[in-house]
Amino acid sequence: MLRGVNGLCDGCVHQKRIVSGKGSTFSMCLRSRWDARYPKYPRLPVTDCEGYEPATRTEPADPFDATRTTPSPSGR
Numbered sequence: 001m002l003r004g005v006n007g008l009c010d011g012c013v014h015q016k017r018i019v020s021g022k023g024s025t026f027s028m029c030l031r032s033r034w035d036a037r038y039p040k041y042p043r044l045p046v047t048d049c050e051g052y053e054p055a056t057r058t059e060p061a062d063p064f065d066a067t068r069t070t071p072s073p074s075g076r
């Protein structure tokens with residue numbers, strides 16, 4: 001299942017989104033810290049990954065995420 005612009009990573013518990021000082025966003029795989037099979041910054045979109053584990057968060061980390069289904073508290 002391809003969830004967002006980053007593919008599976010957008011719905012994975014191991015993803016950490018990094019925002020640069022210039023506003024660019026990067027998808028970091030935290031699993032790379034203990035498992036060498038996974039790159040720190042995987043080639044996107046990730047469409048197949050044995051390390052994928054669904055995240056249980058109810059709010060997307062990115063308020064501009066196109067998959068968002070509920071409005072943010074700021075109304076954007």
Ligand code: SF4
Nearest residue numbers: 009012015029049051
């Ligand atoms: S384990 Fe796979 S799906 Fe999850 S963040 Fe890393 S590369 Fe993406």
